[in-house]
Amino acid sequence: MLKSLMRDAMLAVQSRSGITASFIVWLVVATTAASAALVFLSVAAYDWLALQIGSVHAALVMAAIFVAIAIVGLIIGLLARRRARERAILERAARAHAPSWLLDPKILATAVQVGRSLGWQRVIPLALVGILAAQWAREHRAQSDKPSE
Numbered sequence: 001m002l003k004s005l006m007r008d009a010m011l012a013v014q015s016r017s018g019i020t021a022s023f024i025v026w027l028v029v030a031t032t033a034a035s036a037a038l039v040f041l042s043v044a045a046y047d048w049l050a051l052q053i054g055s056v057h058a059a060l061v062m063a064a065i066f067v068a069i070a071i072v073g074l075i076i077g078l079l080a081r082r083r084a085r086e087r088a089i090l091e092r093a094a095r096a097h098a099p100s101w102l103l104d105p106k107i108l109a110t111a112v113q114v115g116r117s118l119g120w121q122r123v124i125p126l127a128l129v130g131i132l133a134a135q136w137a138r139e140h141r142a143q144s145d146k147p148s149e
Contacts, residue, residue: 096142
């Protein structure tokens with residue numbers, strides 16, 4: 001049973017992302033090849049610059065190029081982080097104002113079935129207590145999520 005659950009989970013991940021073991025292996029191969037190409041291109045660029053302008057100036061130019069690449073990468077990373085934070089904040093706000101899960105048709109159908117089997121006189125007070133508890137938990141969670149000033 002656990003093996004089938006693991007297989008189902010793996011198939012769910014594959015269907016959403018398309019990631020397989022062969023994809024990961026080929027991604028590692030491509031990353032290794034790209035890294036080696038970058039090293040060889042950097043050495044070739046340094047040698048060419050050393051012939052053109054001297055070894056010290058060539059080293060400084062190559063260092064400036066890699067510093068510029070690092071700065072661009074840092075800026076892009078910070079922008080991506082900010083966008084991810086904004087998306088997460090918007091999603092949390094949307095979930096907070098989303099319609100209640102109590103309005104889900106499956107939940108309503110189950111509630112009607114329970115009401116018919118137990119009798120509405122017993123179910124209505126239990127449902128009201130459950131709704132009050134859910135509202136209290138929601139407010140308590142909202143208060144604990146607020147940053148203290």
